[in-house]
Amino acid sequence: MYDVIVMGAGLAGLMAAAAAAELNKKVLVVAKGRGNLYSASGYIDFLGYYPTDCRQPLENVVEALEDMVNDNPQHPYALLGKEKVDQAFDFFLKIMNRAGYSYSGSWKKNRIYPTAAGALAPTSLVPQRSCLDLASYQEILVVGFREMLDFYPFYAADNLREQFYQQGEKKLIRAAWLDLGLSKERELNSYDLAVALEDEAVRFRLAEQLRVKVSENTLVILPAVLGIRKWARVQGDLERMLACTFLEIPTLPPSVTGMRLAESLMEYLEQRGVEFQLGYPVTGALQEGKKCTGIKIETASGRVQVKRAQSYVLATGGILGGGLKVKPGGITEEIFQIKIEMLQEMSNQDFFAPQGQPLSRTGIRVNGLLQPVGAQGEPLLTNVFAAGKNLTGYDPFVEKSGNGVALVSGCAAGWLAGKGAL
Amino acid sequence: MGDNYDVVIIGGGATGTGIVRDLAMRGLSCLLVEKEDLATGTSGRFHGLLHSGARYAVRDPHSAQECVQENRILKEIAANCLEDTGGYFIALKEDDPEYIRVWLEACRQVGVATEEISPSELLKQEPVLHKDVTKAYLVPDAAVDGFTLAAANALSAEKLGAKVKNYTRVVGFKREGQRITGVFLRNAITGQEWEVNCRLVINAAGAWAGQIGELAGVNLNIIPDKGVLIVFNHRITGKVLNRLRPPGDGDIFVPHGSVTIFGTTSRATHDPQDNQATREDVLQLLAEGRKMIPDLEEMRLIRAFAGVRPLYQASDQEGTGRQATRDFSLLDHEKLDGLNGFISVVGGKLTTYRLMAQAASDLAAQKLGNDKPCLTHLEPLANLGIERDKDKKHLCQCEMISKGMLEKAVKGKEQFSLSDIRRLTRLGMGPCQGTFCTYRAAGFYHELKNLTAQEGNKLLKEHVQERWKGARPVLWGGQAQEIEINRGIYLSLLNLDRLDSGDYV
Numbered sequence: 018m019y020d021v022i023v024m025g026a027g028l029a030g031l032m033a034a035a036a037a038a039e040l041n042k043k044v045l046v047v048a049k050g051r052g053n054l055y056s057a058s059g060y061i062d063f064l065g066y067y068p069t070d071c072r073q074p075l076e077n078v079v080e081a082l083e084d085m086v087n088d089n090p091q092h093p094y095a096l097l098g099k100e101k102v103d104q105a106f107d108f109f110l111k112i113m114n115r116a117g118y119s120y121s122g123s124w125k126k127n128r129i130y131p132t133a134a135g136a137l138a139p140t141s142l143v144p145q146r147s148c149l150d151l152a153s154y155q156e157i158l159v160v161g162f163r164e165m166l167d168f169y170p171f172y173a174a175d176n177l178r179e180q181f182y183q184q185g186e187k188k189l190i191r192a193a194w195l196d197l198g199l200s201k202e203r204e205l206n207s208y209d210l211a212v213a214l215e216d217e218a219v220r221f222r223l224a225e226q227l228r229v230k231v232s233e234n235t236l237v238i239l240p241a242v243l244g245i246r247k248w249a250r251v252q253g254d255l256e257r258m259l260a261c262t263f264l265e266i267p268t269l270p271p272s273v274t275g276m277r278l279a280e281s282l283m284e285y286l287e288q289r290g291v292e293f294q295l296g297y298p299v300t301g302a303l304q305e306g307k308k309c310t311g312i313k314i315e316t317a318s319g320r321v322q323v324k325r326a327q328s329y330v331l332a333t334g335g336i337l338g339g340g341l342k343v344k345p346g347g348i349t350e351e352i353f354q355i356k357i358e359m360l361q362e363m364s365n366q367d368f369f370a371p372q373g374q375p376l377s378r379t380g381i382r383v384n385g386l387l388q389p390v391g392a393q394g395e396p397l398l399t400n401v402f403a404a405g406k407n408l409t410g411y412d413p414f415v416e417k418s419g420n421g422v423a424l425v426s427g428c429a430a431g432w433l434a435g436k437g438a439l
Numbered sequence: 440m441g442d443n444y445d446v447v448i449i450g451g452g453a454t455g456t457g458i459v460r461d462l463a464m465r466g467l468s469c470l471l472v473e474k475e476d477l478a479t480g481t482s483g484r485f486h487g488l489l490h491s492g493a494r495y496a497v498r499d500p501h502s503a504q505e506c507v508q509e510n511r512i513l514k515e516i517a518a519n520c521l522e523d524t525g526g527y528f529i530a531l532k533e534d535d536p537e538y539i540r541v542w543l544e545a546c547r548q549v550g551v552a553t554e555e556i557s558p559s560e561l562l563k564q565e566p567v568l569h570k571d572v573t574k575a576y577l578v579p580d581a582a583v584d585g586f587t588l589a590a591a592n593a594l595s596a597e598k599l600g601a602k603v604k605n606y607t608r609v610v611g612f613k614r615e616g617q618r619i620t621g622v623f624l625r626n627a628i629t630g631q632e633w634e635v636n637c638r639l640v641i642n643a644a645g646a647w648a649g650q651i652g653e654l655a656g657v658n659l660n661i662i663p664d665k666g667v668l669i670v671f672n673h674r675i676t677g678k679v680l681n682r683l684r685p686p687g688d689g690d691i692f693v694p695h696g697s698v699t700i701f702g703t704t705s706r707a708t709h710d711p712q713d714n715q716a717t718r719e720d721v722l723q724l725l726a727e728g729r730k731m732i733p734d735l736e737e738m739r740l741i742r743a744f745a746g747v748r749p750l751y752q753a754s755d756q757e758g759t760g761r762q763a764t765r766d767f768s769l770l771d772h773e774k775l776d777g778l779n780g781f782i783s784v785v786g787g788k789l790t791t792y793r794l795m796a797q798a799a800s801d802l803a804a805q806k807l808g809n810d811k812p813c814l815t816h817l818e819p820l821a822n823l824g825i826e827r828d829k830d831k832k833h834l835c836q837c838e839m840i841s842k843g844m845l846e847k848a849v850k851g852k853e854q855f856s857l858s859d860i861r862r863l864t865r866l867g868m869g870p871c872q873g874t875f876c877t878y879r880a881a882g883f884y885h886e887l888k889n890l891t892a893q894e895g896n897k898l899l900k901e902h903v904q905e906r907w908k909g910a911r912p913v914l915w916g917g918q919a920q921e922i923e924i925n926r927g928i929y930l931s932l933l934n935l936d937r938l939d940s941g942d943y944v
Contacts, residue, residue, distance in 0.1 A: 056924070058932055072937060134878070134899075135892070138934035166834055167875075169882025175892035176938060204832040269875060269928060337923035343915040345722055345736075363914050368907035368929075369900065369936045376914055377926060414930035 018325050019045045019292075021434045022312060024299050024352065025332035025340065027052030028420055029405025029427030031282045032105070033330040035112055036431025038289045045324060046291060047314060049298035052279065053338050053406075058267035059241075059274030061109070061142035061424060063102075063124035064094075065417025070371035074127050074139035091410035093426045094418075096385050105428035109142070116285035118277060121148040124421065131238060133168055133266050135159075135176030139417060144274065146252060147264055154236035154262070156189045160227070161240070163196040166204045167269045168240040170194065177238075195226045207268040208276070210242040214251055224258040233260045241265035241273040248277060294324075299333075299352050307399045312352065328400045328434035331389075332427060335380050335406030348379060350407070353398060355381055355389050357409075373412030380409035387430050400437055402430035441634040444470045444602075446803055447622050448641045449609055449651055451475075452482035453585060453789050455643035456592035456603075457796030457815070458803075463599035464818075465804055465811035470635060471593065472607040474627055476859045478589035480645050482789060483862060484714060484746025486668055486702045488679060488693045489513060489521055489583040490790040493528060493553070493576075494686055496545035497538075502766050503549040505791045510579060512793060512816045519822060520588040524694055526580025526679030527561065528553075531730060532571045534684045539574055542683060546578075553578055565676045567732050580679040582693050585789055586862035591820040598821055606854055612640070612655050612781075619655060619780035628854050639803055642783040646711035646749040652783060657776045659783060663711050664748040667720040668702035669913065672739045672870040675699045675732060682731060689727030697837060697869045698741065701728055708747060716743035716912045739917040741872050742909030751786035767795045769802060782806075825864055834883060835876035837869025845883060857881065857902035873906045874925045878933065896940035903929055 021037040023030045026048035037044045065074055067081040075081050082102070086095040094102060106124050113120045120142045122128055127139035129151055137151075157177065161170035174192035181188050199205060199213055213219050231237060243265055244251030252263060267274045287293065294314070303311040303323065311325040331352065333340025341357060342349055348357035363376045381389050387402040404426040406413070413419030446462055448455050451473025459471040473479075492506035514523055530539055546553050554577040561575045562568060593603045606627040613621035613634065621636040642659075644651045649661035674694040682690035693700045704720055721743050729735045751768050767787030772778040784799040797813045804811065825848050830841035848863045849855055857873075857880055860866050866880060867873030877899060885895035903925075910922055929935045 057927070062931070132933045134896075134933040134935055134938060136934035136938045138937070164832075166832065166879050169879075169886065172882040172885040172892070172895050175885070175895065179892045179939065202831055204834075204836075267932060269878065269932065270924075335923075336919050337927065339920060343919040345718075345725075345915050364907075364911045366908075366911075368904045368926075371936070374926070376919060377923060414926040415936070417931060417934070419927070419931055 019043045020326060021045075021328050021330065021431070022047060022324055022326040023330040023332060023431070024048065024312065025052060025334055025338065025405070026283075026293070026295060027332060027334055027338060027405060028054055028057070028423040029430070030330065030332035031279070031286065032109065032424055032427030033332055033404055033431030033434065034286055034291050035282070035289075036108065036428045037435035038286060038291050039108070040432070040435035042435045044291045045294065045326065046286070047294045047297070047299055047312070047324065049339070050296065053334055054275040054279035056270030056272055057275040057420065059144065059272060059276075059278045060130065060140040060267060061120065061122075061420045062139070062417040063141040063421035065127060065139035067416065069373060069412075069415040074129065076127070078125050078127060089410060091382070093408050093411060093422045096383065096387075097425060097429050101429050102425050105425040106142070108428055109424055112285060113281070116281045118281035119145040121145050131173065131177055131266055133173065133240065133268055135173030137177070137180050141421065144277070146248070149236075149262065149264060151236075152186070154188070154234070156232070156234050157191070157236045157238060158230055159190065159192045159238045161192070161194050162210060162242070163194050164199045164205045165207065165210055165240065165242070167206060168266075173238070173266075191230075193230055195223060197222050206271055207240055207242050207273050208245070208271045211245045211273045214242060215244050215247045217254075220251060220254055224255060227259055231259055231261045235261045236264060237261055238264045238266060240268045245273060245276060246280070302353050304353075304398075307396060309353070309398055309401050328402065328437045330402050330404060330430045330434050331407055332404045332430065333407060335408075336376065337406050340407050341380065350381055353389070353401065355397060357381065371415060373415040377412040377414055378409060381407050382409055386433055387426065400434075402433050404430040441621065441636050442470070444468050444635060444637045445807055446470075446639045446641060447472065447635060447637040448643055449622075450480075450643035450645055450647070451477040451589060451593070451603070451605060452480050452643065452645050453478070453589050453592070453792035454645065454784060454787065454795050454799075456589045456596070457792045458641055458643055458784075458799050459596040459601050459603065460592045461796045461800035461813055461815045462803060463596040463601040464814050465800065465809055467804070467807065467809060469596065469601040470637070471596070471601065471603045472609060472622070472624060473603075473605045474608040476605045476856075476862065477593055478586045478862060480647070480711075481746045481749060482585040482589055482645070482792075484668075484744060485585065485666070485789060486691050486693045486700050487582050487584060487695050488691060489581040490788070491526060491578040491580045492549055492551045493542075493546055493578045493580070494681060496549050496551055497542055498685070499766065500545060500549050502791070503545070503551065505794055507550045509791050509794055510581070513583070513790075514581065516816065516819045517583070517588055517591065518819070520591055520820070521581050521583040523581045524678045526578045526681060527556070527565075528576045528578060528681045528683040529561070529568065529572045529731065530574040530683035531569060532573055533730075534573070534682070536573070538685065539683060551578060565678075565680075567675055567734060569731055569733055574683065576683070580681070582679065582695050583789065584695075587823060590863055591823055594823060595821040609651060609654065617777055617779055619778065638780065638807055640781050641799055641803060642781065643799065646747040648749060648783055648785050650711070655772075655778065655781055657772050657778055657781070659770070659785060660752045661785060662750040662752055663708045663713070664750050665706050665708040665713055665745050666703035666748055667716040667724065667743060667745045668700050669716070669721055669724055669743045670741050670909075671699040671701065672741045672917070673698065675738065680731065689724040690731075692728070692731070696865055705748075711747050711749070713747060714745045715908070716745045718912045720745075721912050740913040741870060741918055741921075742906070743912040744909050749785060767791065767798070769798045771802060823863065834879045835866045835869070837871050837876075838865040840864050840866050840876070842883060845880060846887060849884065849888065857898055858905050861902075867902065867906060872910065872921065873902060874921065874928060877902045877906070878928070893939050893941055896935070896938045900935060900940045903935070
């Protein structure tokens with residue numbers, strides 16, 4: 018018997034587990050696989066653009082949040098309020114510090130970082146290692162690796178140059194390919210390269226090729242490949258050898274920055290006594306009235322295990338993570354069989370429509386306690402708290418709020434579940 | 440004023456490119472103009488079936504006979520553009536047994552080779568099929584790629600000195616009295632206009648032939664008929680699968696590369712550009728297809744698209760839709776309308792494109808006093824040279840496409856989109872539908888072709904938007920999830936929506 022069972026191991030699920038564990042609760046995390054963090058950027062975007070059709074990143078985020086609470090009361094931020102946002106961000110910074118993978122920044126102020134396409138994009142929190150002010154560097158070198166097909170330094174550099182030029186900033190921005198001679202057999206992804214760079218000899222080769230191209234004033238921008246578990250060693254070594262600054266950019270999946278966040282967080286949670294059962298899907302729930310009394314997990318042998326807790330957090334990732342199933346006739350949350358309202362038109366003609374896509378906005382309706390509610394607003398379940406991409410009312414992709422909502426609603430769900438278990 | 444050609448051909452589909460090859464082989468100087476890229480119309484928007492003739496044997500024996508002949512010829516001359524899968528015709532319990540007898544007899548009459556296979560043997564080979572198959576026959580159907588077929592025909596012609604211009608729109612005709620003496624052209628991208636002189640114009644614009652006719656002042660009764668197709672993310676069967684019953688909706692499955700194309704529907708439309716499939720079309724097709732493959736709705740759909748059949752009626756009395764003939768017609772406007780120097784070739788279907796081209800070229804050659812015979816059935820098409828290389832680093836992993844292949848596909852192209860590249864290489868056509876390779880290809884071409892940041896962004900955004908168009912009618916199951924991943928990458932991770940790409944749509 019647990020106090021809290023968390024379903025899902027993405028950022029929302031892990032934060033819920035952390036919040037409940039902080040209340041000294043006995044917590045179990047179950048998930049069908051590794052969460053979405055492994056393909057996410059590892060940056061925490063709170064709110065990049067609001068309204069979503071503005072071209073420039075938000076300057077005054079606090080004010081925009083107030084507008085959003087008025088305009089869209091179903092938005093998870095509106096349901097939870099500014100105080101919970103503050104608490105959640107503080108809590109995240111605190112536990113990541115304890116976990117040995119510190120983050121910097123604040124949800125109240127957007128910082129500007131380049132993306133893998135070279136777009137200047139707003140974000141709130143970044144790993145401490147990546148914390149720097151882009152504007153203060155006059156000389157930038159964008160570096161790609163010949164063996165890796167997921168990053169194009171000349172393309173990214175051209176876009177960066179173009180945007181800085183538009184802003185009236187003159188910078189020297191160059192691009193270069195390096196060839197570490199790692200594989201002729203197949204293309205490597207960022208994970209492969211990160212593993213390879215944990216080897217000192219490979220690191221040395223990288224430094225040798227870069228040495229002639231950089232000075233101590235150079236900011237070297239490169240895809241996030243500088244080590245997985247040994248990132249501190251890899252990055253420290255390179256900075257010592259070359260005396261310049263490195264900035265890693267999150268890449269297409271698999272994402273090394275997301276992986277570092279997920280693994281340090283999970284390691285920390287294990288130390289705090291949180292149990293994990295990964296690899297098997299939750300196939301259903303036992304219910305008495307509006308109370309969940311257990312969840313069913315299908316194991317490899319095909320046997321069904323029942324796990325019980327006082328409260329449950331549902332952080333199964335929405336349509337993106339597979340927690341919500343879309344069928345031609347309707348959308349269902351599969352564990353509790355919650356029916357989701359399906360709109361006549363699930364998509365806009367324009368992929369890039371600034372108002373976003375109804376599909377991405379679709380999810381479970383909840384009240385301020387994150388309990389799933391029915392059409393009249395009545396709670397459907399009293400001891401189940403939903404979080405993250407499962408929630409309706411926001412399109413993370415146009416707002417740039419994905420990890421922010423996961424963090425805030427995950428924490429809140431963990432607290433609510435933990436307190437309910439008193 | 441302007442260049443001089445013997446013949447200007449309008450339309451870069453299978454028929455138009457077939458004609459330019461045919462005429463070039465007869466030694467005539469030709470220019471082919473296409474308003475978009477080659478095979479962007481109906482030649483690239485169909486099920487990709489090279490008919491054996493079996494489908495039309497009962498109702499349209501003349502058309503079926505042509506299919507029998509052309510099927511054999513194309514397997515010889517266009518082997519690189521097709522996969523000789525073979526095909527099945529299967530009858531289910533609910534299908535009329537009398538029709539099977541009639542069909543077998545008709546196949547025998549027109550010369551389609553059929554071979555019976557027992558339902559139990561069939562199920563061994565294709566276990567996904569419905570258990571209630573009562574009869575099954577093997578026929579020489581095959582899968583054909585309309586994009587590379589048109590490109591190979593065009594390249595064959597270019598090697599003989601013909602000119603092929605894509606993104607070139609016909610905006611008017613030069614006339615001297617009742618004779619067409621040239622065409623006014625406009626570059627669809629730059630807007631630049633120019634004119635060329637010619638002795639003859641051939642209208643092979645398919646679904647757009649009526650509009651071209653109008654420009655020339657003649658009336659063509661083209662009946663645009665929309666057919667919707669859906670694409671599954673794997674090969675469901677090894678061979679083409681047909682339902683053994685009178686042709687209807689949702690009764691053809693064609694294995695294509697790494698995917699399966701299933702269709703079609705038949706509905707009158709007014710607009711040859713009407714190529715958007717709807718969710719209702721898709722659901723209707725699935726309901727029909729489930730009868731042959733019970734688990735169809737569990738399989739992952741990756742996109743839906745539509746093509747417009749350019750059916751032609753000489754008079755208003757003939758049928759429409761499935762009833763209209765699949766035969767083609769050659770229209771000599773000198774005889775029909777008193778307009779010299781202008782002929783149209785309309786109707787037909789992809790399997791018989793070469794024969795249509797031959798008929799049009801025979802008439803053109805005769806009018807121009809050229810007595811060379813048609814040779815297109817004897818010589819293989821030119822090799823596009825984009826075949827797989829030894830490079831194992833794949834920029835598009837679903838379809839195993841290397842940088843070298845992308846480099847060859849863009850050779851000689853001044854203006855191109857990733858869609859143009861996709862049609863030649865299958866880039867982004869596989870299960871991930873471009874989620875990973877669109878960004879990679881844009882980055883690769885940006886550097887290779889010295890593009891500006893804005894041009895690179897445009898390349899990328901256009902292709903993301905194009906793939907989105909096909910995914911919208913099938914936003915459920917695994918595809919809904921894939922689209923969320925796709926949006927996560929292009930909007931959240933790359934912030935592509937905020938990058939400048941000029942006016943990309």
